Structure formats: C-alpha cells, structure tokens
Amino acid sequence: MLLLLPLPNAPCPMPNAQCPLPHAPCPIPSMTLRRLSNKIRFQLIYQDETKFGSAVTGQCDTTIRRYCKSIMAHRQQYGLADVVAHSRELLAATMISGGLADLYASPGVLREDWLYPDSQAVQPVALQLEHNIGESIATLKLSPHLLSDLASYLGEWQQGSHAPTTTVARELWDVLNEYGALVPEAMPATSLSSHATFVGHSTLQFSDGNSSILFDPFVLPKSEVYPPNYQPLSLEELGQPDAVFITHSHPDHFDLGTLLRLGANTPIFVPQVQRESVLAIDMALRLRQLGFDNVHTLSWFEERQIGGMRVIALPFYGEQATVGEVLHPEIRNQGNTYLVEYCDRRVALTADSGRDYLGNVKELAATAKERYGSLDTLFGGYRGFGLYPIQYLFSSVARYLTFVPEKMWQVRQKMMCDADDVIDVAEIWNAKRLVPYSDGGAPWFWQRGLGPCLDGSQPHIMAVDPTPDHVCQVANQRSGTRKDGAIASPVSICLLRPGDSLMFSQADILVKNQSWPYVNFSGSNTRKY
Incomplete structure (x- = not known):
C-alpha cells in the first residue's frame, strides 16, 4: 500500500482529465526509460514509539529540550552568554521530576531505557520528497512490504x-513521476581516473582508475537557488561506486536518502555497533530494514580490498559528550576513521575526530604511522566545535548534555580537532599534504546550517565554524621569532572546494571541476598547495 500524504504547504499534483480520479497518477508508457531526478532529495520518516526518543529520529533531543524549557526561555530573555554564565544553577534547576531528573535512575546513573531506546519501537513508515533547501513536496506513506524492497527499487531507478x-x-513509480522525481534521461556514462574528489562536507570519492569508493555520501539536490555555474555534484556525475564506507551515524555522514539511490547490492561498510543506543544508530540494522543486502560491519584495524584499493578501518576518537571523564563511558558515538592505500599513495580521512576519554586522534596518527607508514594526504576535520555543555541544548546533539558529569557543567568541551590540532595530526603522521574538510564548504551546506557561510553573508565564529582558509593562516604561523618572523608548518595545505579533485599522477595536480563563485573569506583567491 502507498498512501499519499501532501504536507499542508506542499503543492498537490495537478488533476488530469485523462485520469479516472483527481490527483491520480497517469500511466507512463512502459517503454519510456526514466531515472531519478537529481533535483529531488529523499528523506526517510520513522515512527518513534520509544519512551524518551531515539537517535534515529532525533526525538531524544526534543525530549531534552522539553525538560530544559526553562533554560530555553532564559536564553530568549537574557541571551546565550548569560545562559553559559549561569549554567550550573540553570541545569541544577532542571534536575526535578518532569525535568532532566526523569532520565536518571540515581545521581550520575542514567536510565536504561534512555541509554538504549527499544530499536523495534522505531520503524520506517514513509518517504519524504524535498527540493531546493529542505522544502518538502510530499510525504509518501509506504507499506512494510514496499519499505523492505525500497533500496532495490530506488537503486534500479537511479540507473535508469x-x-x-x-x-x-x-x-x-507513478507517484514519484507525478511529483517530478523521475525524469526521461538516460544515466550518463562516467570515466574513471586516479583521483580523490572532495564532493563536499565529509563526502569523498576515491578512484584508482578502475574502481571507486564513496565515503560518507551526503549528496544534495541541484537547485536554481544556487549559482548556475556552481551546483552540487550528483550521483550521475560521480558514477556508481564499487563500495561505500561510513565513519559514524550522524545524519550528515549516514544519509539514507543518498544511500537508497545506490541500490540494494552496493557493498556498504559501517562501524560495528553492538547495540543501538541514544548516541549511536545501529546502521547495519537500519540499512537491512530498507532492503540493503550487502551490508558489512568493520571493527577498528579490520581492512577490506576494493579493486586496487586497500581500506583500513581506524579508531574514531572525539565527538563525544566530553574530552575526558564522562557518564556511562560504555555508551559512545561509535565510528571509524579510514586509511586508504591506492595508486602508490597513502590517504587518510579523520572526519569529526578529536579527543575523548578513550583516546586522541594525535595518538592514532603516531600509531598508524608506525604501523602503516607516512601519509601522502590527510583529509582532516578542523571545526573544533568548542561548546560549554549547556550549549548542547541548542545544537543537534542535545542528548550529549545528559552524559556530562555535574562537576564539568561549566567546563568548555572541544569535541573535534581545530586548525592547530589537525595540523598537529598531519605533522605527526608525516603527511605531505593536508586537505581541510568535514565542515560544509558550499551554499547547499551552509544554507542548511552546516559549516561557515563562505559568501560573506554572515560573520564567522572561529571556535565553532572557522573557514577553511583559517587552516592556511594557522599553518603559515605555526611558530616564529622576532628576528626571523613567522615559521610555517612543513605540511602543505591544499584547499579543495566541493567539486575539486586531486589527480594522482607522477606529479599530483589539483583540478578545479567547477568555478568557485565567491571571493575567499580572507579576501583573496590564493591557495597554498
């Protein structure tokens, strides 16, 4: 069964006189070859019947904000700076029945049903169609039978x-066609070369000329709201990957809407999650629910061979509730970073990693260098994301607040590497080149709240959303003396804009696949490479 549920402000399909019922889709000639439009985005809608909410739906964050409504009101009246200044007393006031105390079995001990929401109580029920910047077109309620084969259908239709x-x-098919999600175009042919392409945010494509891999595919629709000469890369342009690797389960890294277009049979490698928690989605479970039948879990230091590419899963440290002591250390945002060897190169990607109670990405760099050798290129996150715990309430990870010990309520946590940290990682790993990534990078990201606005429309808060140019500035002034001036890092910084590639040949070269339409935040268009 498929039930069409248009949203209140969404356009309905125009009635057609040839259709027996208003809004009923008209039959499409069976010989017409069509594929999924690259101007439409799919979003899975889940029914969440857990007591406090699941990480799958984000309802857990809604629960936290409801329990902390007095803090939300305080910010409205006095501002965020005042909230941070009085965070200890504000948080203490929520530790009552009907507040955050409901999530604790005893002081410092969280309830089991908060830590581990019942995974069976969270089920996919609908597919939402969006265009432009998150504008909903319609929500399609799908039967369990259709949902269990959804990856197979959409993957086949993506190819034509x-x-x-x-x-x-x-x-x-007919309803998707009625809403413009199917277009009469054949899948274009793509040619492979040896490269690393920065698709945007945390999405990377590596190719050895014969096979290709996508990491954290989060591919957004093309739209007229973006400059006509600068649009998101589509899956048609990237080509069908031979495998997909995911770093962790946050929605900007584990995007089911993109993965559904890749088909049920594409090998997808995800971090091992023993039990779904409020901090980590069981990605293998959620993929198999939708009909993906080639899903594999990878633990740290396991490896796989994809064509001529060797992929090694490495530890993911950082992006936890604190950088040190934490409540329930057995519960974490579980993930992998990756090391890839191909084309006589060694490339690593560290996503949103940093430091936590279990380890530090700098220590990982030293261990990996000793075990596997020096790097040619490091794709490293540089966001820093320095927040006081009470600020989690106003972020996408409000759930983190419950894992912060009371004595650390007023201690800032820097859950990811900042510019200095990621340069440290590159130097420790003896990398020739550092590519800053994992913080948006294009209007289709920053208009969704991901990463800094690089068109100059908004100021930048360097502790939370620095520009990629900032990494160059920090690298150029790593040390120095009054006599000798600034001393730069020996690591070369390569600024890739979404769509740019590193082509691997005898001498690696940077290829700009699209024309960057903005002046850099620093006021120039120069890049260190």
Missing part, C-alpha cells in the same frame, strides 16, 4: 529503468 510491472512498485 522502464516502468515496473509489479503493482506495489508501479504505484510508487
């Missing part, structure tokens, strides 16, 4: 397909 003959699939 004739209208299906089965009733269940045909209903979905």
